Amino acid sequence: MEKIIDENKQGEALVLDQKAGNTRKLFIESYGCQMNFSDSEIVASILANQGYNTTQNLEDADLVLVNTCSIRDKAEQTVRKRLEKYNAVKRSHNPKMKVGVLGCMAERLKTQFLEEEKIVDLVVGPDAYKDLPNLLEEVDEGHNAINVILSKEETYGDISPVRLNSNGVSAFVSITRGCDNMCTFCVVPFTRGRERSRDPQSIIEEINDLWNKGFKEVTLLGQNVDSYLWYGGGLKKDFDKANDMQKATSVNFAALLDMCAKTQPKMRFRFSTSNPQDFTMDVIETMAKHQNICNYIHLPVQSGSNRILKEMNRQHTREEYFELIDNIKKLIPDCAISQDMISGFPTETEEDHQDTLSLMEYVKYDFGFMFAYSERPGTLAERKMEDDVPETTKKRRLQEIIELQQKHSLYRTQQHVGKIEEVLIEKHSKRSEAHWSGRNSQNTVVVFPKGDYKPGDFVNVKITECTSTTLIGEPVGYSENN
Ligand code: SAH
Ligand code: F3S
Numbered sequence: 392m393e394k395i396i397d398e399n400k401q402g403e404a405l406v407l408d409q410k411a412g413n414t415r416k417l418f419i420e421s422y423g424c425q426m427n428f429s430d431s432e433i434v435a436s437i438l439a440n441q442g443y444n445t446t447q448n449l450e451d452a453d454l455v456l457v458n459t460c461s462i463r464d465k466a467e468q469t470v471r472k473r474l475e476k477y478n479a480v481k482r483s484h485n486p487k488m489k490v491g492v493l494g495c496m497a498e499r500l501k502t503q504f505l506e507e508e509k510i511v512d513l514v515v516g517p518d519a520y521k522d523l524p525n526l527l528e529e530v531d532e533g534h535n536a537i538n539v540i541l542s543k544e545e546t547y548g549d550i551s552p553v554r555l556n557s558n559g560v561s562a563f564v565s566i567t568r569g570c571d572n573m574c575t576f577c578v579v580p581f582t583r584g585r586e587r588s589r590d591p592q593s594i595i596e597e598i599n600d601l602w603n604k605g606f607k608e609v610t611l612l613g614q615n616v617d618s619y620l621w622y623g624g625g626l627k628k629d630f631d632k633a634n635d636m637q638k639a640t641s642v643n644f645a646a647l648l649d650m651c652a653k654t655q656p657k658m659r660f661r662f663s664t665s666n667p668q669d670f671t672m673d674v675i676e677t678m679a680k681h682q683n684i685c686n687y688i689h690l691p692v693q694s695g696s697n698r699i700l701k702e703m704n705r706q707h708t709r710e711e712y713f714e715l716i717d718n719i720k721k722l723i724p725d726c727a728i729s730q731d732m733i734s735g736f737p738t739e740t741e742e743d744h745q746d747t748l749s750l751m752e753y754v755k756y757d758f759g760f761m762f763a764y765s766e767r768p769g770t771l772a773e774r775k776m777e778d779d780v781p782e783t784t785k786k787r788r789l790q791e792i793i794e795l796q797q798k799h800s801l802y803r804t805q806q807h808v809g810k811i812e813e814v815l816i817e818k819h820s821k822r823s824e825a826h827w828s829g830r831n832s833q834n835t836v837v838v839f840p841k842g843d844y845k846p847g848d849f850v851n852v853k854i855t856e857c858t859s860t861t862l863i864g865e866p867v868g869y870s871e872n873n
Pocket of ligand 2: 573577578579580614615
């Protein structure tokens with residue numbers, strides 16, 4: 392890994408990111424969604440100005456930060472286990488180590504964390520990272536410190552992230568924060584606050600900077616990217632109160648995508664996550680217009696049953712979802728689509744579950760992220776509904792969903808065999824040192840012999856074989872995008 396990084400421009404950038412003169416060591420790790428990984432890069436940037444460089448070694452760390460996820464109970468249990476590990480290292484090797492909890496669990500549990508987990512010195516919610524310098528001063532003085540205030544404006548648009556564990560090829564750029572959707576099962580609106588969009592100018596500047604550092608692919612991030620709306624700042628829900636000038640010069644998601652694709656025509660763009668209720672035709676048209684916007688949409692649906700969709704407060708029906716899928720495939724026939732699905736939401740019957748399976752049969756998703764329902768404290772579902780589907784039933788339904796997805800994934804990967812596809816090389820293949828691993832436009836992993844190519848190259852690859860998750864091929868030359 393070290394070696395590849397040395398071979399490309401980002402290797403130098405990574406070294407430069409370690410600020411000269413910094414003497415303190417930060418160990419930072421992230422759990423959960425891509426936004427958390429992206430937020431940790433913002434935190435590392437803020438702390439680089441406070442004398443901290445990152446380390447991969449817990450035993451050396453002056454400060455350990457864990458960026459946490461609350462989406463399901465299991466995610467929280469994983470973080471609790473990590474805290475035990477930090478505790479063991481602190482006791483055996485590193486008594487001066489300070490420990491901070493960031494992200495959604497910090498926001499959800501607040502001071503409770505300091506009471507329950509004696510190892511924790513610092514608790515910081517997702518909108519309060521700019522307060523870290525003050526909070527760390529308190530910690531240095533031997534006190535516990537906490538800031539979990541949610542913001543209506545904070546987008547960290549003015550902070551240039553330090554790229555952590557980067558392959559130097561692909562990066563995340565966040566464009567919105569928070570979520571206003573209030574799906575009844577979901578804790579995110581409570582932990583990440585109201586939805587707000589980031590100034591497009593600062594997004595474009597970050598993208599240009601990434602290009603200059605050698606990056607070739609950017610994924611635009613938000614809980615719900617399709618509802619991106621910039622009109623000079625402010626909450627999404629207050630747009631109606633904006634003046635005529637603000638409305639006339641506003642930028643929606645399709646316009647932002649168009650801007651990105653035109654500003655860096657050789658860079659690939661992806662985005663995540665889309666919400667069916669906010670996905671508009673102009674986004675599909677913009678994708679179809681630009682070759683450098685990848686043909687892949689992560690379009691969570693959660694359930695195929697109209698009754699359950701309603702109980703979940705998802706603002707669309709199964710029929711409207713099919714219409715959206717048809718429109719996507721009409722304009723972009725080879726567009727890959729992936730799902731998130733939840734089994735065993737309260738009151739889900741066998742018939743509802745069959746609706747989920749039949750929806751999957753219609754779409755035949757390329758990939759999927761599938762979960763058993765996990766009741767989250769404070770959500771509407773927890774307050775108003777009984778978690779009444781037995782665990783064994785949830786698990787059995789989940790297994791059926793996973794098996795069907797595996798069948799569809801294989802069906803989709805098989806469609807690529809025999810074609811020549813453009814792949815952006817990211818890293819060594821896990822299975823062999825002699826192969827590169829990258830992704831095609833549809834986000835499927837492609838593995839092929841290295842030849843003289845290197846990470847960051849766009850290569851045309853003839854696909855010869857596949858599994859349900861990976862395409863295997865032979866390189867046939869550089870693509871014209873190089
Ligand atoms: N819009 C978000 C979705 C966040 S949560 C995004 O950017 O990804 C990711 C997925 O976790 C959801 O789509 C849903 O399928 C799953 N999920 C959320 N809350 C859940 C819960 N209480 N139980 C099980 N799965 C859940
Ligand atoms: Fe959660 Fe629904 Fe928003 S899944 S992140 S409340 S779109």
